[in-house]
Amino acid sequence: MYRFVFKMALNSLMQRRSRSLLVVLMISTSLWGLLFMEGIYDGMTEQLIANAIRSGSGDVVLYGKGYRREQDIKRAIANHAEILQVMAGDPRVASYSTRIMQDGLLATARGSRPARIIGVHPEMEKRHARLDEYMEQGEFDFGGQGKKAIIGARLAEKLNLKIGSKIVISAQNSVDELTSIVLRVGGMIRANNMGFDETAVLVSFARANDMLFMQGAVSQISILLHDQSDAHGVQESLLHQFSTIEAFRWDEIAPVLLQSRQMMAIFNQVTSGLVFCVAGLGIFGVVLVSVLERMREFGIMLAVGTRFRQIGLLIFYESMLLGLTGFALGAALGGSTLLYLQSHGLDLSLMSEGLNAFGLDSMVYAVIRWNYFSMALGAVLGSIILSTVIPLRILRKAKPIQAISEM
């Protein structure tokens, strides 16, 4: 019986090709748009987080005890060699980098701005955060004697700096003396991390060490992991092993980024809900009309001895076939679009200024998550099932003869 009813459902859909195609196209195009939107929005959020992590904290960041509460350069990590040795043997750790950081002032002949002086090892940073990939102008190199600095692109714009411009950076060193050095701008860097781009002045680690009198100590160790979900474990094990440090996960350092991710998840759910409400109304209308105009056919079926539940099963099969075909087509279209955009990216350079202001790249790479598909499947099936409820209620109340002659 089930096979017979299924065959009837298939026959019915094939006999009404145009309407079936219309419903399938409605479902698939809604789903395609929804998947595209979800993948791109999540891609933007993940890029925002990735930029902040790469150019800032890393997945886990270590400071000297008390540094986060009072960012005093004297609260540095002196035993970093020992820590690095432990990390080198930890399979969860992908890379790490040691940095010296101190807030100071960048001055030119025309003006000055607050700046964050960051002493880095260029080769280590290339392997670790791939900061060289963020270079907008110049090269990720401080020159043979470390006489060049790399400036955050926004800071450079504000001070009208160009490659070769002469700058003076001043800061308080670890023995509470004010020190200054003169450097030339060697490059501009844009990580699309607003805080970084507006204040960063990257100098060679050796230069920063001398200028700030660090005596080989470091202010920060940034750690990237193979799997971000290991962050808590790595944090705990380092805190357990070293009492001289503080360890933070990226979401503790920048909770606003975590909030962005959660906000985007909510936004996606609300958007999905709205898209499917609109698409669902369309689907509802088409299925409703298609069932109502077949009331006579259902009346005939009732008249010759078909049970009401068998007609319900027929409508259910038809709706499911339409819904699942629409879902399969939409998922294939949306999935392949997202796969393409995951590897090739979506070029939004026309809006680059606006995107950069929010810490986003102009090339957005899509994200694909299984829950996009499972949620969409649930929504499609929900819309389809709801759209069969009303006609079935009407049919249930009707006598066969009414269904045959009046509807």
Add this chain to the structure above:
Amino acid sequence: MMNDFVRIEKISKIFTPAKGVAVAALQDIDLTIAQHDLVVLNGPSGSGKTTLLNIIGGLDEPTQGQVSLAGQRLTGMGEKEWSETRRDHIGFVFQAYNLLPVLSARENIEYIMRLQNRTSAECAARSLEVARKLGIEAVLDALPHELSGGQQQRVAVARAVASKPRLILADEPTANLDSKNGNDLMEMMQRLNEDEGVTIIFSSHDPMVINTAKRSIVLHDGRVVEG
């Protein structure tokens, strides 16, 4: 009792097309129809023929009274019982053929047998047998819209008889047919009545149908006036 195969007792049907408006389509009908009979419900339009046929077949409910089939009271049965009774014991032939448009002629003929969970082989053999009797074996794979009116009505008759019901209710079966097709159909129905012993009740005011029937019951303004 053989003579009371269909028993209609005090059947009335009142329609209320608008609030406060009551139209009596049937009034106090008492009838019995014997098994293997070939009966026509005869009368002018609006006399209540179709309404009575629909009530006998459970397609509509009487306002009062009751119908029994082979001693089993039908009036007041639930949806499940009515569906099973119609499926297993009653065949319908409608004026407008009422074939299922998405099924081929063969599938339409097999439809009720499929509902009865008969095997594919049994359905195929029976549908072919009935189609041969009715001369429609050549069009079994056609869809209803590809058939002429006469062919559609034969398929409808084939559907009604294929599952071997005990009673066939045919509502104005010749109304949409030309005289030749109408004649052919009545001959077929007569043969089915004689060969398979099916009780047949027609509603019609077509003289050809009236002349073919063994018994004519005349209705006028919802009352039996003769028969």
